[in-house]
Amino acid sequence: MRIGIRAHDMERAPFEELVQNINKKGFYSAQLALQKAIHEFNVNIEAMTPGMAFYIKEVFAKYKVDIAVLGCYLNLTNPIDQERKHIMETYKTHIRFASLLGCGMVGTETGSLNPDYSFKKANHSEAALELFIETIKRIVDYAEKMGVIIGVEPVFKHIVSDLERTYRVLNAVNSPNLQIIFDPVNLLNYDNYMEQDDIIKGAFQLFGKDIAVIHSKDFRIENKEIVEITTGTGSFHHELLLGLVKQKKPFMHVLLEGTKPDEAITARKYLEEMYQNISTEE
Numbered sequence: 001m002r003i004g005i006r007a008h009d010m011e012r013a014p015f016e017e018l019v020q021n022i023n024k025k026g027f028y029s030a031q032l033a034l035q036k037a038i039h040e041f042n043v044n045i046e047a048m049t050p051g052m053a054f055y056i057k058e059v060f061a062k063y064k065v066d067i068a069v070l071g072c073y074l075n076l077t078n079p080i081d082q083e084r085k086h087i088m089e090t091y092k093t094h095i096r097f098a099s100l101l102g103c104g105m106v107g108t109e110t111g112s113l114n115p116d117y118s119f120k121k122a123n124h125s126e127a128a129l130e131l132f133i134e135t136i137k138r139i140v141d142y143a144e145k146m147g148v149i150i151g152v153e154p155v156f157k158h159i160v161s162d163l164e165r166t167y168r169v170l171n172a173v174n175s176p177n178l179q180i181i182f183d184p185v186n187l188l189n190y191d192n193y194m195e196q197d198d199i200i201k202g203a204f205q206l207f208g209k210d211i212a213v214i215h216s217k218d219f220r221i222e223n224k225e226i227v228e229i230t231t232g233t234g235s236f237h238h239e240l241l242l243g244l245v246k247q248k249k250p251f252m253h254v255l256l257e258g259t260k261p262d263e264a265i266t267a268r269k270y271l272e273e274m275y276q277n278i279s280t281e282e
Helices: 015-024 050-062 081-101 126-146 163-173 193-210 238-248 261-277
Strands: 002-006 029-032 066-071 106-108 150-152 178-182 211-216 218-222 225-229 253-256
Touching: 002 066, 002 261, 015 050, 029 253, 050 066, 050 081, 066 081, 066 253, 081 106, 081 126, 126 150, 126 163, 126 178, 163 178, 163 193, 178 193, 193 211, 193 238, 211 238, 238 261, 253 261
Parallel strands: 002 029, 002 253, 029 066, 066 106, 106 150, 150 178, 178 211, 211 253
Antiparallel strands: 218 225
């Protein structure tokens, strides 16, 4: 594994110190959401110049940390036209920036029909899925021109909410520049969490060739709800997931998500030790 962490889950620090700290904690990669991770200089879209891209790339290279994902987690299906137009331009800026950074992909979730990204039952409708497919096609078309991969992260409460809808999106867009950020906990809810093994194996069977990054976290059940917690502290079956990664996806980026800074090393060691002890022999 090229194990990593979201940069904004680290201790807040000046940019170069932040990247250095990622390396010091034993991580090989990071997910970088510019506005969440960088605070001492402007990283709004008007500041995302080639010069800034080269500077950020240089710092990450200095400390031998991959930029696995450039995060742009905005609501692609925002129903407010003016806001959606601005969001589309922000994605295009991130795609251009990613082409200069040399990072793995631009990462996104799949939107909500509520402007604030909150859950709406209509998110799971056929109309919502068609709207998302229409929108992501435009994003991927631009990404193809720039030689950049778009990584879509399915989430139960969003529009691409299960394995079947994920598979349909991949088939509808039909582009090698659209791949999947797979976070199995995102697809769990109170009704299906006991079926997590089937969901994990089903993803690799249905669209395994398109899984490019793994997000790692854990969960517990409280009041019939999924509560997300740090990797290695809950009920998620990490061994099954890591076994599939080791067998089918060697050296892929596996990124800790939602980890507190003082828990990061423990979570990393938990995954690394489990991964090391998994046999891939039939």
